[in-house]
Amino acid sequence: MKVLVVGGGGREHAIVWKVAQSKKVDKIYCAPGNAGISELAECVDIGAMEFDKLAAFAKEKEIDLTIVGMDDPLVGGIIDVFEKNGLRAFGPRKNAAILEGSKAFSKDLMIKYNIPTADYKNFTDAEEAKKYLETSKYPIVLKADGLALGKGVLICKTKEEAMEGVKTIMQDKQFGSAGDTLVVEEFLTGREVSVLSFVDGKTIKIMTSAQDHKRAKDNDEGLNTGGMGTFSPSPFYTKEVDEFCKKYIYKQTVEAMAKEGREFKGIIFFGLILTKDGPRVLEYNARFGDPETQVVLPRMKNDIVDLFEACIDGTLENIELEFEDNAAVCVMLASDGYPEKYEKGFEITGLENFKGKDGYFAFHSGTKLKDGKVVTNGGRVLGITATGENLKQARSNAYEATKLVDFKNKYMRNDIGKAIDEA
Numbered sequence: 001m002k003v004l005v006v007g008g009g010g011r012e013h014a015i016v017w018k019v020a021q022s023k024k025v026d027k028i029y030c031a032p033g034n035a036g037i038s039e040l041a042e043c044v045d046i047g048a049m050e051f052d053k054l055a056a057f058a059k060e061k062e063i064d065l066t067i068v069g070m071d072d073p074l075v076g077g078i079i080d081v082f083e084k085n086g087l088r089a090f091g092p093r094k095n096a097a098i099l100e101g102s103k104a105f106s107k108d109l110m111i112k113y114n115i116p117t118a119d120y121k122n123f124t125d126a127e128e129a130k131k132y133l134e135t136s137k138y139p140i141v142l143k144a145d146g147l148a149l150g151k152g153v154l155i156c157k158t159k160e161e162a163m164e165g166v167k168t169i170m171q172d173k174q175f176g177s178a179g180d181t182l183v184v185e186e187f188l189t190g191r192e193v194s195v196l197s198f199v200d201g202k203t204i205k206i207m208t209s210a211q212d213h214k215r216a217k218d219n220d221e222g223l224n225t226g227g228m229g230t231f232s233p234s235p236f237y238t239k240e241v242d243e244f245c246k247k248y249i250y251k252q253t254v255e256a257m258a259k260e261g262r263e264f265k266g267i268i269f270f271g272l273i274l275t276k277d278g279p280r281v282l283e284y285n286a287r288f289g290d291p292e293t294q295v296v297l298p299r300m301k302n303d304i305v306d307l308f309e310a311c312i313d314g315t316l317e318n319i320e321l322e323f324e325d326n327a328a329v330c331v332m333l334a335s336d337g338y339p340e341k342y343e344k345g346f347e348i349t350g351l352e353n354f355k356g357k358d359g360y361f362a363f364h365s366g367t368k369l370k371d372g373k374v375v376t377n378g379g380r381v382l383g384i385t386a387t388g389e390n391l392k393q394a395r396s397n398a399y400e401a402t403k404l405v406d407f408k409n410k411y412m413r414n415d416i417g418k419a420i421d422e423a
């Protein structure tokens with residue numbers, strides 16, 4: 001089989017790595033890919049939003065299966081374009097990717113189908129939002145409706161911050177048209193858990209849990225980022241939590257989408273918060289998480305291509321999804337300054353230390369090849385990942401492994417997985 005993966009970050013590197021284990025696959029392409037991916041796949045210089053070019057490439061190369069890792073192309077309708085061209089592609093169609101593409105849509109869906117989430121109100125008029133915020137309880141959460149690189153969520157401690165937030169999102173349009181609609185949401189407290197799942201339109205199979213670290217600095221200080229590190233499983237995702245989510249959240253979401261005429265096939269990523277009143281959905285994503293995927297896929301026993309195909313064919317109920325009884329930790333090595341200003345183009349040394357080292361991975365997020373050398377090419381550079389027999393061992397292995405590579409302005413958090421000690 002020939003497979004094309006669309007995207008070029010650490011998530012796609014992990015997906016390509018896992019697809020490369022499949023017995024069914026003899027050739028992998030990745031568009032656009034990165035330096036790490038190019039060791040496993042042939043990278044193609046086509047952007048993830050160039051749907052027609054990608055479809056033409058898939059036809060020309062007789063690609064059997066295309067896997068889309070990123071949110072923007074999914075929300076933009078890449079799957080519909082591939083299907084129109086008679087190509088098999090894994091991911092939700094545009095009318096289903098709205099589950100991630102519009103927070104106002106997903107909040108309305110949850111309320112309509114009794115899926116537990118925070119109270120909220122949607123606004124399309126800034127003055128009305130401000131009026132509402134005059135008498136709200138603080139802290140409160142403001143969310144740009146559309147995609148905003150994970151940066152469209154503002155936690156406002158005071159009324160003044162909230163007024164400023166409305167201006168930023170709705171009037172100054174810092175996140176563009178993503179801020180045409182604003183979701184004002186109740187502030188919840190609790191531990192956050194990421195749960196990824198495969199969905200075939202009617203059946204849902206839950207993968208193992210993970211926890212992300214979104215803030216740039218230790219102790220959850222600093223700005224929100226795409227994610228600075230992850231661990232899996234989450235010790236806070238207990239049997240009780242799992243039972244609650246199975247009863248009130250997972251199947252309900254899939255059925256709700258089907259009832260709305262928006263059959264969902266692909267990955268649903270549940271961003272959960274475990275409040276004292278039980279789990280609540282903070283957000284949905286319509287794709288694998290980054291860097292959750294880097295800790296989830298190395299623990300997965302199945303041939304992932306079987307799962308992609310079963311989701312497309314609607315035969316997921318026949319597959320038993322299995323994970324190793326171990327743990328994994330990913331520590332993101334970033335360019336100092338991320339998520340704000342940072343420099344790139346610095347040579348990365350030591351990557352060869354990961355070759356043939358079982359259970360250790362240097363997943364490339366922002367790298368490229370320049371004059372035969374691997375150089376930094378983004379804010380998040382490498383997801384250094386290690387497995388271990390338990391979370392503490394995996395964490396210690398991952399931090400040891402961060403010492404194997406170096407580049408100028410290398411930055412990481414030193415407390416990824418600190419919560420493990422509190423479990």
Ligand code: AMP
Nearest residue numbers: 118141150153185186187188271282283
């Ligand atoms: P989201 O992009 O919706 O996952 O939001 C990004 C981050 O903002 C989440 O991971 C949470 O840390 C925080 N957040 C979002 N919604 C809420 C909420 N209702 N209460 C508290 N924190 C929230």
Ligand code: GLY
Nearest residue numbers: 212227289290291
């Ligand atoms: N790590 C969070 C995300 O992928 O959205």
